[in-house]
Amino acid sequence: MKTGKSTAGDTKARILDATEKLFIEVGYEATSLRQVTSRAIVNLAAVNYHFRSKEMMMQAVLGRRLDPLNTRRLALLDACEARWPGHAIRCEHVMGALFVPALQMARQPEIGGPSFLRLLGRVYSDTSPFIQSYLMGHYAPVFGRFFEAFARALPDVPRQELGWRLHFALKALAGVLAGDELGNLMPAFTQGKSMSDAHVLAQLTSMVVAALKAPAPETQELGALQDVFDIGDAQQADEQAHMEALAATVESEAHQAAVATAAAVSRARRGTRTVRNEGTARAATASLAVRREMCPAFPSNPLDDWMRTRSRN
Structure with missing residues (x-):
């Protein structure tokens, strides 16, 4: 027999799950409280009781996924910097510290599951002011840590140039990873061959790293x-x-x-x-x-x- 506390926890979890799925499907602006209550099979009073507003509900959705992800990312980056100190660290090491935890969490249904990569893709591509403000406000230190790591791995790239290249490259890679469920994504890249996650990620990061290392356009190219x-x-x-x-x-x-x-x-x-x-x-x-x-x-x-x-x- 369920207790009142467990029932309340189940209701909150259903609301968060429904909100996450709707956010992945249609984005933040198009997600409405009416859609959430219909998908979670709860009334509006339950949503107001647990979260009080759409903004707080979305913060809870992002926090329960991105907080553990960024904790793992920083821990893995610390380990990589300890093993390859200073300029010994490679761009692939930093890229791996960003995406290996995401792939791991996508393999674990209890903390992410198959839709986790799609959630990341939506987070990085959603242009709503609320999502962008939330990311910058909560994860600016994480972005700063990884930017400095990339700067050490790519000392020949000016910092200003590196900033917009990272913005473009990481969004492109996240969009590819978020394009489909992980179970369908891997066969598309492996073409039926047995291939590890490291091999698949290497295939993707090789293109991104090449873009980061590309020389600045010369006069002839600009002309x-x-x-x-x-x-x-x-x-x-x-x-x-x-x-x-x-x-x-x-x-x-x-x-x-x-x-x-x-x-x-x-x-x-x-x-x-x-x-x-x-x-x-x-x-x-x-x-x-x-x-x-x-x-x-x-x-x-x-x-x-x-x-x-x-x-x-």
Whole structure:
């Protein structure tokens, strides 16, 4: 029989599991409390009781996975730096200290499980301000430690150059590792052959390390790319000019059509007025004729006739 305490613990775990799966699937912004309660089969009161807000709930999700991961990373980096002190440490050693613990945790369902790498990929790729702020606020010391280790392993790369190269390279590697479940990821890289995790990670890190060590672009390379940009800009300008000319033509044709329509309407109105006026005139003439025809003819007065005759005589 479960106690009240164990039931509360099960409810909290279900909420965290549901939130983690939704975060992996759709990201932080699209994860809603309604979706979490539906996936975890709990009510909103349970979520508010355990976490009080979406932000605190997500912090709990990230903390239970990333805190143990970073503890293992730092311990492994300490061991590597002790074994290969100073500049003796290689870039592959530092890269291994970053990703070996993640692969190990992905093999252990009780602390990570198969979806752990996908969670890391989502964390590194999610652009929401909350996730980015959380990572910088909680794990800046970890990032600093690994940056210094990479700087010792790559002394010829300027620190400013190294910063953005690491940002690009580590996100790319995390995205590859997070692209699928670990069970499907390994066969894709091994192509059916028996291959250890170290071999798979070596295949991936070789490309990343090559990118970190790549020389800075020379003048000829910059010039070649600038030429391509110039061609692209010219094409874009031509396309813009064509669109503007097309828009002007359409506007002119629309104006001409509007003028023609207005003229036709004006002519139609004048014609209507003319017909109406002619009709009015004809009606007036006809009315006058009718009135004249309808005037009665009275007989002459005999006295008037005698007076006119007498005046002549």
